[in-house]
Amino acid sequence: MLVAVTRDVSPAIGRCELTHIRRQTITLNTARVQHRLYERSLAELGCRLHQLPAEEELPDSVFVEDAAIVLDELAVITRPGAESRRPETRPIADLLAPYRKLFRIQQPGTMDGGDVLQTGKTVFAGLSTRTNLEAIDQLRAVLSPFGYTVHAVQVKGCLHLKSAVTAVAEDTLLMNPEWVDEEAFKGKEIIRVDPAEPRGANALLVGRTVLYPAAYSRTRRRLEDQGLTVRTVDLSELAKAEGGVTCCSLIFDYRQ
Ligand code: CIR
Numbered sequence: 434m435l436v437a438v439t440r441d442v443s444p445a446i447g448r449c450e451l452t453h454i455r456r457q458t459i460t461l462n463t464a465r466v467q468h469r470l471y472e473r474s475l476a477e478l479g480c481r482l483h484q485l486p487a488e489e490e491l492p493d494s495v496f497v498e499d500a501a502i503v504l505d506e507l508a509v510i511t512r513p514g515a516e517s518r519r520p521e522t523r524p525i526a527d528l529l530a531p532y533r534k535l536f537r538i539q540q541p542g543t544m545d546g547g548d549v550l551q552t553g554k555t556v557f558a559g560l561s562t563r564t565n566l567e568a569i570d571q572l573r574a575v576l577s578p579f580g581y582t583v584h585a586v587q588v589k590g591c592l593h594l595k596s597a598v599t600a601v602a603e604d605t606l607l608m609n610p611e612w613v614d615e616e617a618f619k620g621k622e623i624i625r626v627d628p629a630e631p632r633g634a635n636a637l638l639v640g641r642t643v644l645y646p647a648a649y650s651r652t653r654r655r656l657e658d659q660g661l662t663v664r665t666v667d668l669s670e671l672a673k674a675e676g677g678v679t680c681c682s683l684i685f686d687y688r689q
Contacts, residue, residue, distance in 0.1 A: 514563025542568030559594025
């Protein structure tokens with residue numbers, strides 16, 4: 434069974450962190466309606482939802498992906514790169530504790546979950562403005578005994594590794610090669626975003642379905658042309674907070 438952890442949009446979302454885009458007004462109600470439809474899509478794709486209530490004082494807390502990395506054998510609670518986001522991790526750790534043994538990124542390490550991309554036993558970790566080498570070394574030390582190989586990958590021009598590259602099938606990645614070096618992913622099938630849609634590389638694979646932003650129709654066609662099943666979702670209001678489809682959930686397998 435797949436479990437999807439989500440958290441309702443904070444009323445403070447207007448004070449979110451922004452790195453690569455300029456501030457625009459975010460309409461809370463629209464963001465919440467879109468977020469609920471996103472949650473419904475996850476449920477319809479077979480996930481059991483675990484919905485956390487909104488955090489009044491934590492603007493970016495809807496982006497639960499950044500608080501943890503959940504693998505089959507364990508979970509790593511991050512230490513987010515933006516100081517304003519550090520208190521987000523505690524409720525996520527409490528929620529994950531019954532499901533997984535927990536490890537933690539320690540100071541001076543900083544890491545956002547959005548910088549960690551897993552494909553099988555290979556883990557790519559983005560070196561970004563949020564994630565540093567200390568944290569990647571800590572992640573490697575935690576994961577190596579479980580048979581994972583951790584590769585550090587430089588990210589440039591975007592917020593997180595998963596802004597630049599995500600998995601859309603078992604061995605297929607969707608990528609914006611302007612933001613990450615294709616060479617780092619040798620051996621993988623690569624689908625490139627349409628050049629007119631640089632933000633189109635963030636896709637969420639749920640089972641065999643790619644949950645994908647409605648805004649990027651050209652890249653969506655590229656995915657469908659490769660035989661992939663795509664379901665669209667409109668997260669345009671949260672995109673104003675620099676969030677995408679992977680950021681709004683933590684999805685993991687749970688066997689009772
Ligand atoms: C931030 O800057 O931290 C938030 N405004 C956006 C985080 C998006 N998270 C993600 O891509 N994993």
